[in-house]
Amino acid sequence: ILNVEQSPQSLHVQEGDSTNFTCSFPSSNFYALHWYRWETAKSPEALFVMTLNGDEKKKGRISATLNTKEGYSYLYIKGSQPEDSATYLCAFMDDYKLSFGAGTTVTVRA
């Protein structure tokens, strides 16, 4: 069982504001770090798969960075919109399996 931690557990953001949150993971034997977006009553959907130290990925207003040497990744949401409200999961890929963090739940207030 790999220790993948996400903080904060939840956060509330005013519409239009930007925010970011953290995923920490073991820094040894790194394969990949996944980010998933999980809306209420739906299934998780992949945002990013990050494999290289220093990786930066972007999809619309959401971006992520990766530091494998120190074992952390940041997810950023720029100009939050109500449709960004969801739980964001990170997961550390070890061999054939993912170990998920508990998630950061983002609520965007209009």
Added chain:
Amino acid sequence: NAGVTQTPKFQVLKTGQSMTLQCAQDMNHNSMYWYRQDPGMGLRLIYYSASEGTTDKGEVPNGYNVSRLNKREFSLRLESAAPSQTSVYFCATQRGGSRNEQFFGPGTRLTVL
């Protein structure tokens, strides 16, 4: 393409009953996974199958068995359901390799009374 399908969507069992959750994919992916989701705990891996013909335990395998019937299908069986197995169960697939994302089914909500 249906992607990843799961049956049933909902199920209520009594303690001690058995049942099988079905998962099928038409994505031609090698790897398949079963997770359970409990409040405040994220997704926990029950069992996985890296390729057809192989299965391995994940983080929380006790009380479950799996069968990788063929490349498309991966079933999860509860032999004697317990209230602690009340959860939402997700099946997922992956092409194989750490650089590929996982694709999730719609989930099965199971309640054990």
